[in-house]
Amino acid sequence: MPAKSAAPNGNAPILEVRDLKTYFFTEDGVVKAVDGVDFYVKHGEVLGLVGESGCGKSVTSLSILRLIDRPGEIVGGEVFFEGENLLDRPLDSMVDIRGDRISMIFQQPKSSLNPVFKVGSQIVEVFQIHDEKMDKAVAWEKAVALLKRVGIPDPESKAHAYPHQLSGGQAQRVMIAMAMALQPELLIADEPTTALDVTIQAQILDLIRELNHETNTAVILITHDLGVIAEMADRVAVMYAGQIVEEVSVEGLFKNGLHPYTQGLIKSIPVLGSVQEQLNTIPGSVPNLIDLPAGCRFASRCPARVEHGLSICEEHMPNLLEVAPGHEVRCWLYEDAAGHTAPLKPGKGKKKK
Amino acid sequence: MMTAKPLIEVQDLVKYYPVQGGIIPHTVAEVQAVDGVSFTVYEGETLGLVGESGCGKTTVGRTMLRLETPTGGEVRFEGANIFDLKGPALKALRREMQIVFQDPFASLDPRLPIGESIGEGLAIHGMGNGRERYERVIEALSRVGLERYHATRYPHEFSGGQRQRIGIARALVMNPRFIVLDEPVSALDVSIQAEVLNILKDLQRNMGLTYLFVAHNLAVVEHISDRVAVMYLGKIVEVTTRAALFRKPLHPYTQALLSAIPMPDPTLKRDRVILKGDVPSPLNPPKGCRFHPRCPIAEERCSVEEPALRELESGHQVACHFAERFL
Amino acid sequence: APAAETPTEEAPASSEASSEAPASSEAMPAFEGKVLDAGSCENTGIIKSVEAVDQYTVTFTLCQADPAFLSKIAFSPFGIYPEEWLEATLGEGTRSSEGLERPIGTGPYMVDEWRRGESVNFVAYEGYWGEQPEAPALILRWQSEAAARLLELQAGTVDGIDNVGPTDFEVVAADSSLQLVERPALNIFYIGMTNTFAPYDDVRVRQAIAMGIDRQRIVDSFYPAGSEVASHFTPCSIPNGCAGESWYDLDVQAANDLLDAAGFPRNEDGIRFSTTVYYRDVFRGYLPEPGLVAVEIANQLRDNLGIDAAVVVMESGEFIAESTAGRLDGLYLLGWGADYPHVTNFLDYHFTSGNPQFGTPHAEIYGPLEEASRIADTATAAPLYEAANNAIKALIPMIPVAHGASADAALATVSGAYVPPFGATQFYYLDPGKDTLVFVQNAEPISLYCGDESDGESLRPCQQAVETLLEYGQDSGDTSGELATACTSNADLTVWTCTLRDGVTFHDGSAFDANDVVASWAAGIDAANPNHVGNTGTFTYFAYLWDGFINAPAE
Amino acid sequence: MTQYILRRLLLSIPVLFGILIATFAIARLIPGDPCTAALGERATQAACDAYNLRMGLDEPIYVQLGIYMRDVLTGNLGDSIRFSRPVFTIIIEKLPVTLELGLAALTLAILVGVPAGILSAVRRNSKVDVATMVAANIGVSMPVYWLGLMLAYLFAVLLRDTPFWLPPSGRLTAGLSSIPFYRAWGLPISDGTFGFPIFEFLSNLYILNSIITLNFKVLFDTIKHLILPAVALSTIPMSIIARITRSSMLEVLGQDYIRTARAKGLRERLVVLRHGLRNALLPIITIVGLQVGTLFAGAVLTESIFSLSGVGRSLFDAITGRDYPVIQGFTVVIAVGYVIVNLAADISYAFADPRIKLD
Amino acid sequence: MTATDTLAAPPQAVKSNSLLQLTLRRLFKQRNARAGAVILGFLILVAIFAPAIAPYDPTLSLLDIEPVTIRQAPCIHLLGCPEDQAQHLMGLDGNARDQFSRVVYGTRISLFIGFSTIGLAIVAGTLLGAIAGYAGGWVDNVIMRTMDVLLAFPSFLLAIAIITILGRGLQNALYAIAIVNTPHFARLVRASVLSIKEQEFVAATRALGASAPWILFRRILPNALPPLIVQGTLGIAGAILEAAALSFLGLGAQEPAAEWGTMLGRERGQVFTAPYLVFYPGFAIMFTVLAFNLLGDGLRDAMDPRLSQVSKAK
Numbered sequence A: 001m002p003a004k005s006a007a008p009n010g011n012a013p014i015l016e017v018r019d020l021k022t023y024f025f026t027e028d029g030v031v032k033a034v035d036g037v038d039f040y041v042k043h044g045e046v047l048g049l050v051g052e053s054g055c056g057k058s059v060t061s062l063s064i065l066r067l068i069d070r071p072g073e074i075v076g077g078e079v080f081f082e083g084e085n086l087l088d089r090p091l092d093s094m095v096d097i098r099g100d101r102i103s104m105i106f107q108q109p110k111s112s113l114n115p116v117f118k119v120g121s122q123i124v125e126v127f128q129i130h131d132e133k134m135d136k137a138v139a140w141e142k143a144v145a146l147l148k149r150v151g152i153p154d155p156e157s158k159a160h161a162y163p164h165q166l167s168g169g170q171a172q173r174v175m176i177a178m179a180m181a182l183q184p185e186l187l188i189a190d191e192p193t194t195a196l197d198v199t200i201q202a203q204i205l206d207l208i209r210e211l212n213h214e215t216n217t218a219v220i221l222i223t224h225d226l227g228v229i230a231e232m233a234d235r236v237a238v239m240y241a242g243q244i245v246e247e248v249s250v251e252g253l254f255k256n257g258l259h260p261y262t263q264g265l266i267k268s269i270p271v272l273g274s275v276q277e278q279l280n281t282i283p284g285s286v287p288n289l290i291d292l293p294a295g296c297r298f299a300s301r302c303p304a305r306v307e308h309g310l311s312i313c314e315e316h317m318p319n320l321l322e323v324a325p326g327h328e329v330r331c332w333l334y335e336d337a338a339g340h341t342a343p344l345k346p347g348k349g350k351k352k353k
Numbered sequence B: 001m002m003t004a005k006p007l008i009e010v011q012d013l014v015k016y017y018p019v020q021g022g023i024i025p026h027t028v029a030e031v032q033a034v035d036g037v038s039f040t041v042y043e044g045e046t047l048g049l050v051g052e053s054g055c056g057k058t059t060v061g062r063t064m065l066r067l068e069t070p071t072g073g074e075v076r077f078e079g080a081n082i083f084d085l086k087g088p089a090l091k092a093l094r095r096e097m098q099i100v101f102q103d104p105f106a107s108l109d110p111r112l113p114i115g116e117s118i119g120e121g122l123a124i125h126g127m128g129n130g131r132e133r134y135e136r137v138i139e140a141l142s143r144v145g146l147e148r149y150h151a152t153r154y155p156h157e158f159s160g161g162q163r164q165r166i167g168i169a170r171a172l173v174m175n176p177r178f179i180v181l182d183e184p185v186s187a188l189d190v191s192i193q194a195e196v197l198n199i200l201k202d203l204q205r206n207m208g209l210t211y212l213f214v215a216h217n218l219a220v221v222e223h224i225s226d227r228v229a230v231m232y233l234g235k236i237v238e239v240t241t242r243a244a245l246f247r248k249p250l251h252p253y254t255q256a257l258l259s260a261i262p263m264p265d266p267t268l269k270r271d272r273v274i275l276k277g278d279v280p281s282p283l284n285p286p287k288g289c290r291f292h293p294r295c296p297i298a299e300e301r302c303s304v305e306e307p308a309l310r311e312l313e314s315g316h317q318v319a320c321h322f323a324e325r326f327l
Numbered sequence C: 001a002p003a004a005e006t007p008t009e010e011a012p013a014s015s016e017a018s019s020e021a022p023a024s025s026e027a028m029p030a031f032e033g034k035v036l037d038a039g040s041c042e043n044t045g046i047i048k049s050v051e052a053v054d055q056y057t058v059t060f061t062l063c064q065a066d067p068a069f070l071s072k073i074a075f076s077p078f079g080i081y082p083e084e085w086l087e088a089t090l091g092e093g094t095r096s097s098e099g100l101e102r103p104i105g106t107g108p109y110m111v112d113e114w115r116r117g118e119s120v121n122f123v124a125y126e127g128y129w130g131e132q133p134e135a136p137a138l139i140l141r142w143q144s145e146a147a148a149r150l151l152e153l154q155a156g157t158v159d160g161i162d163n164v165g166p167t168d169f170e171v172v173a174a175d176s177s178l179q180l181v182e183r184p185a186l187n188i189f190y191i192g193m194t195n196t197f198a199p200y201d202d203v204r205v206r207q208a209i210a211m212g213i214d215r216q217r218i219v220d221s222f223y224p225a226g227s228e229v230a231s232h233f234t235p236c237s238i239p240n241g242c243a244g245e246s247w248y249d250l251d252v253q254a255a256n257d258l259l260d261a262a263g264f265p266r267n268e269d270g271i272r273f274s275t276t277v278y279y280r281d282v283f284r285g286y287l288p289e290p291g292l293v294a295v296e297i298a299n300q301l302r303d304n305l306g307i308d309a310a311v312v313v314m315e316s317g318e319f320i321a322e323s324t325a326g327r328l329d330g331l332y333l334l335g336w337g338a339d340y341p342h343v344t345n346f347l348d349y350h351f352t353s354g355n356p357q358f359g360t361p362h363a364e365i366y367g368p369l370e371e372a373s374r375i376a377d378t379a380t381a382a383p384l385y386e387a388a389n390n391a392i393k394a395l396i397p398m399i400p401v402a403h404g405a406s407a408d409a410a411l412a413t414v415s416g417a418y419v420p421p422f423g424a425t426q427f428y429y430l431d432p433g434k435d436t437l438v439f440v441q442n443a444e445p446i447s448l449y450c451g452d453e454s455d456g457e458s459l460r461p462c463q464q465a466v467e468t469l470l471e472y473g474q475d476s477g478d479t480s481g482e483l484a485t486a487c488t489s490n491a492d493l494t495v496w497t498c499t500l501r502d503g504v505t506f507h508d509g510s511a512f513d514a515n516d517v518v519a520s521w522a523a524g525i526d527a528a529n530p531n532h533v534g535n536t537g538t539f540t541y542f543a544y545l546w547d548g549f550i551n552a553p554a555e
Numbered sequence D: 001m002t003q004y005i006l007r008r009l010l011l012s013i014p015v016l017f018g019i020l021i022a023t024f025a026i027a028r029l030i031p032g033d034p035c036t037a038a039l040g041e042r043a044t045q046a047a048c049d050a051y052n053l054r055m056g057l058d059e060p061i062y063v064q065l066g067i068y069m070r071d072v073l074t075g076n077l078g079d080s081i082r083f084s085r086p087v088f089t090i091i092i093e094k095l096p097v098t099l100e101l102g103l104a105a106l107t108l109a110i111l112v113g114v115p116a117g118i119l120s121a122v123r124r125n126s127k128v129d130v131a132t133m134v135a136a137n138i139g140v141s142m143p144v145y146w147l148g149l150m151l152a153y154l155f156a157v158l159l160r161d162t163p164f165w166l167p168p169s170g171r172l173t174a175g176l177s178s179i180p181f182y183r184a185w186g187l188p189i190s191d192g193t194f195g196f197p198i199f200e201f202l203s204n205l206y207i208l209n210s211i212i213t214l215n216f217k218v219l220f221d222t223i224k225h226l227i228l229p230a231v232a233l234s235t236i237p238m239s240i241i242a243r244i245t246r247s248s249m250l251e252v253l254g255q256d257y258i259r260t261a262r263a264k265g266l267r268e269r270l271v272v273l274r275h276g277l278r279n280a281l282l283p284i285i286t287i288v289g290l291q292v293g294t295l296f297a298g299a300v301l302t303e304s305i306f307s308l309s310g311v312g313r314s315l316f317d318a319i320t321g322r323d324y325p326v327i328q329g330f331t332v333v334i335a336v337g338y339v340i341v342n343l344a345a346d347i348s349y350a351f352a353d354p355r356i357k358l359d
Numbered sequence E: 001m002t003a004t005d006t007l008a009a010p011p012q013a014v015k016s017n018s019l020l021q022l023t024l025r026r027l028f029k030q031r032n033a034r035a036g037a038v039i040l041g042f043l044i045l046v047a048i049f050a051p052a053i054a055p056y057d058p059t060l061s062l063l064d065i066e067p068v069t070i071r072q073a074p075c076i077h078l079l080g081c082p083e084d085q086a087q088h089l090m091g092l093d094g095n096a097r098d099q100f101s102r103v104v105y106g107t108r109i110s111l112f113i114g115f116s117t118i119g120l121a122i123v124a125g126t127l128l129g130a131i132a133g134y135a136g137g138w139v140d141n142v143i144m145r146t147m148d149v150l151l152a153f154p155s156f157l158l159a160i161a162i163i164t165i166l167g168r169g170l171q172n173a174l175y176a177i178a179i180v181n182t183p184h185f186a187r188l189v190r191a192s193v194l195s196i197k198e199q200e201f202v203a204a205t206r207a208l209g210a211s212a213p214w215i216l217f218r219r220i221l222p223n224a225l226p227p228l229i230v231q232g233t234l235g236i237a238g239a240i241l242e243a244a245a246l247s248f249l250g251l252g253a254q255e256p257a258a259e260w261g262t263m264l265g266r267e268r269g270q271v272f273t274a275p276y277l278v279f280y281p282g283f284a285i286m287f288t289v290l291a292f293n294l295l296g297d298g299l300r301d302a303m304d305p306r307l308s309q310v311s312k313a314k
């Protein structure tokens, strides 16, 4: 495992998201895709964001760059980037942040590149957007250099290729080249390898790690693959139905995951080399984001709730509380009715009846 | 289990897809999707088939069920070559062999209540009257953990995991002996994936089914398979028991594959073999050993001579000139 | 025609043309008169021969007396072209666009250019033998929609328009900046029937319809002012046209009695029988609103007589072919416009023994007609026409309905505007008060070689450039001299001698003489003549007015 | 790419052959006698026989077809029955009228339709969007000829004596004429000159002709006459283009690469115009090609209403007049032109979209 | 507190929603579609109750019945037309028939034209397209090249040509329009068949041993239906327009039928003198065509897979 980099600027986070709420106002109702998300990323750190499909990971990342389109809208919260609340900026001036200071790579590399432009010129565009005076030829050379750097064979000629002429792995490398063109302070990688084969995934993850090391870029790595998290992340935030339910260091997550959902998730993955006869499952399904329950969103599926016979779960929403240094959980098992951390260990819950 | 008799023998299976081109469209090239694949599936076992995207896994499965016309080779079901069957005989065979697809959404007709989807096979084969068919559908549903009232609902009303269970029920209702599971859990979230895998295992145990389990996720394959075959670019490069494969992989590709899998354990330290380059196109596969351009141990010979699938240890076959090094 | 003696001085425009003409301007050679001769009357219609007796005298010899001869030869298809020009541009193998688009005649205007799709442009011919036109330039355009034509006139962009729509008569009359130029109603609209089809084989049915149709209502509602209900088939302004009894009055009761008697009782819906009203959707002076009238007649048949009639519109050509061959099994709406001012033009064409149009011809009708057609004197012929008209009324081969008025319109500033009853307006009489006279007609001409054209839209421009031996009066069918100063006949009307005008030159500068007359007639009427090519080769009016070609190919 | 184009060309050959057979069949299947149509209502049987002999109408049908094919392939479209003129010449005269009208309408349709569609897509569900789409829906539902009549009524009658008055018919005000450029320049070109049809064809495009001869009076007059028919004719294609642009733009704006462009920091206007429009234009090219057919249908009616003597009107007249050679010639030219336009659209699509197989 | 004791209680057996119901619901959420449906409903009512709505027999000439002249201007009492005159909302036509009654009756013909032509075209197109798509090979080639040739002619020209062959009249115009529209449906069905043929649920049916006709008629065609319905609705709009245009030229419906295009064509010369005779029939055509266009657009959106994904994600 590569060594985790230490935050150079002390503990001041480069990005801090507070109580972010992004809703989609659809014909069927309001989809509360992100409903009060809090987390932070420190300089040079890799934060993993995990959760099941549809829990709001992508929407969260898009909200940071304010790329949410109608019918979606960021309805509340704050996104502090280097101390500035991005949500207070005029939307027009977000273009100064995007691509320059915060950049992003997406899950589907091939569809994320414009099919009618050469990949070289799509990289050149990044330079020219943020430095209008830059000479086209200079920009092109820089683009070729970047392609070389991300390991594209024969970069001079591949710069002239159109996206459809690249393989998925190559396209993702082009995306990464584009994202790192201006050496951003923060890189958001939204499931960057889901569409790729295992062997190619390893190459791409390697590349992101390299970027993180060499330029000290902070990374938010979004994935639903706990294996990727284990290999890449320093800290992890677990999302469930539009909320962060647990935030902890990566070791802490696997050794001492506290939230019942986290635990269920970890137990349900088949692990290479350890043969289990039955896999653990999480019964039921994710609640409808339009019609959310009043209490804990995991309550209906929570085995701990049944075990402990907690009724508060279905009535009130627990808070995200720090239960140990650098370890936050959103669960009634660890909170008392007054909103303080309760000294509870999972499996030994007090009966609330 | 290993003493069981072979249920299906695949021999030198070849499937090329013609590529049309030219001013007057004609076949200008062939995609060598499957190029001489042989393996045996024993009664009651699960054979895992892994490999990267596009290496021909699906094609193997579909060709075995005659959903594609083979270019060459044989597939014997209990000794009879199914490629020779026609008409009623073929129809009868269809009851024995079933398939569950990767995409749980695309594999169900969106305008049919799922009960009808499941019962369709019974109707096609004229099995039983309406009532009996209905009962069997309900039974199949309950086998996969769904309720009676689900029968009248439509696919879009189900979650991915449920849909995949419906797909399984559709295969089950025919009482088949062999099911090709073509990446049945790849599209699902981990928690749902676990649920489906559990069902598959239970069913196999209870009904004595034989599976060909196609997947690209090695951990999943390891979890469910008795034996595993690894494919690379239309060829099988290694076949062996689950234990042997994960303990002592003999093919450099298998090794790389295993090491490339991110393990959900941050404390684990591994020496990773990161392969260079991309998977080459099956349109124009490399000469000699198809893996040699990316192989860390490739030598001159590999680019000229194609390695045969050799049995190095009992029940452990490898297609590599230098596999002995890893023994 | 020998080239002009003084080719260039007066007519510079013709210098080019005259240089092409054979150079024979030395002393006048002895005149060699050409002859067109059918040999016998077996091989021709009425015309037996046309002969250039001397340089300025032409003789027409006929196979039978023709009292209408003078009226006929004034008709524009019989215009005179230079002999050499005909050979050079309209002969077999020599026909060119020049021949069909830029006719060379002797008229006051010559065709400058035919801009296809847009206009035919004329300029005054400076060498014209008569007076120069009032407007030095004439532009003829076309527009098929009556409303749009009127709009152009109202906008003042044109000086005159053809065929004012029936509903627009009042509009024009009421507009002080416009003038309505009415054309006498020398036509007949009739409802045709074929007596070989049931139930029209029963004269009682025909009579019932004749009495059951309210013709007055049709004329009042669908015809412009000046139109009248027909009392006879032929308009009264034609001598002998109105001889005999007038047509039936409206009598619905009597009509129904007749139908009852004929064995067509009403069924429970009040319907006696079903039939069809055929028509073509083509505007004609005799039927300005064909669609409306067809529906009106169907309505009247149903309401007055209990006859259920479907209205069927047919393609024009097909309609004419079917109706004139007597193959339509219902009623059909057709009419006739006078070609020349003689009663034969109406009656003989429709009711001769050989015409199947109304089914089996009636001897009671064609008998007197054949006899009358050889009589030149109007009064002598009168009793015969009276007999024929009375027979028509009694036997009802068709029902005459209306004589439709039609009118042109012009700007009030145009002086001398007129519409002649026969032939087309000669625009050189009109003074628009400016250099160019613009006139809009219904449609584009088909070609400008009018020996082979029959539609008014082609004949009108032809008539500006090409002259005939005689011309019609401005307000009557009387003829007067044009290229001929006079034509006289022998006593039995079979030999006509025309004295030609001296000193007339064609637009190309060549001089006009008797041989040009013979050549022009030969091209039209002699099927064996090498110049008998024309546009389509039909030469409709030569064949029809003269009862067939000389040397017509055997059928 | 060349291979793609060649293949597309090759694929159109059977269609072109089909067109030839079809046009031949259509002309022969039309009931009625060409003779009476050609020679008039009073033609005699003898004249008709002679006529049929002359026109080859007495040959067996397959011989006629063979002759017809040979003639068309050698560029001989025959002579009009009614006008005794080469069909080719007639096309040279009529086609420019329709072309000018069609191009004007198409230009108008694109110039209005595309921006309207973009605006509508970018401001989805706004008032602008709703208004544009209501207008577009009304536009496709409007009968061309009716709109033409209404426009004529409005501009020629109601607005008479105002500066907005527009002429309801024709190509030029009477008295004005567009002098062909070769004559205006005194070029020695006449009927027999090599390439004359081309000169004549070009000079019949009045706008072009009056521009190159600097005759602005005629130019403005031509444009004035063109406005109403072009507007009437353009409504349906305009509405269709606006709708396609909108939906295509909406689809494109929802694509992943648009998000990428935004994430790069590109300004919204450029995102829409550079990344969005470029991709959204692709289906529009195809639609524009197909609109040529709509334009033609409209031209038949528009030319009738505004009395323009173009291909549409002439063809309609030829059909009612049973002028076989004209029907055949025009139909072949129109169908072939239509095929070529759509071929061109396909090929330009291939140029515009790098994803189409480059050989 | 029973719920706390079980996990993920099974959802109650609520009434199931078929895709059709879903589509309909989505359809009626759209302004466009709602407007279209309302107009269409109105028109259907007008068509059904035409005899009750129309004050006069649409073929009755009022000459001699009322003191009228042909093409008399509208007389509307509300707008000040004297009460002692009979009311004619849209004036009288060239045959002195009440135009309002004719416009009302015209609804019947136009709706009939729309539905019957497109119905025919869909049946023929589906047959041809399904055969071509499913059989492939030379059958496909022959059918589709023929369709290509038909498509190579601008459709209106083709329709005119067909009518010229068959003869004028409403019935022949209907055939012509049906023929002209058939290739579009054939293409659409073929494309659907080709793509649906490759869908996994078809492979699943094949794996069950289904025969070719079974697959074609039970799996493929029902799924090819949605685009067909959309195209059909829009096609009806086009067909009504085309039929009216043909009638306008005198090639379609014939007198005395109260067909809007015929009415318009007959009186087009009156646009400057009696504009009401041109305005109302034209407006009626536009209104009707608009209804189908709106509905078709709405249907397309309602069946759009992209939109259905949003609801799937929930």
Ligand SMILES: Nc1ncnc2c1ncn2[C@@H]1O[C@H](COP(=O)(O)OP(=O)(O)OP(=O)(O)O)[C@@H](O)[C@H]1O
Pocket: A024, A026, A031, A032, A033, A051, A052, A053, A054, A055, A056, A057, A058, A059, A060, A070, A071, A072, A224, A289, E310, E313, E314
């Ligand atoms: N445009 C939209 N309109 C309506 N709902 C939306 C829209 N975009 C996203 N959502 C909803 O927001 C929720 C969160 O979506 P998001 O894409 O963030 O999920 P995710 O966690 O990234 O899932 P995945 O792993 O599948 O990418 C989902 O339930 C989705 O249905």
Ligand SMILES: Nc1ncnc2c1ncn2[C@@H]1O[C@H](COP(=O)(O)OP(=O)(O)OP(=O)(O)O)[C@@H](O)[C@H]1O
Pocket: B017, B018, B031, B032, B033, B034, B051, B052, B053, B054, B055, B056, B057, B058, B059, B060, B216, B282
């Ligand atoms: N119908 C077809 N026509 C042409 N080529 C095909 C066809 N089906 C599959 N192929 C090609 O054959 C090769 C093997 O495809 P196959 O679907 O069997 O791969 P796979 O191993 O199942 O991949 P994945 O993991 O992506 O499902 C691929 O290169 C594919 O592009």
Ligand SMILES: [Mg+2]
Pocket: A057, A058, A059, A190, A191
């Ligand atoms: Mg996501």
Ligand SMILES: [Mg+2]
Pocket: B057, B058, B059, B183
């Ligand atoms: Mg596969």
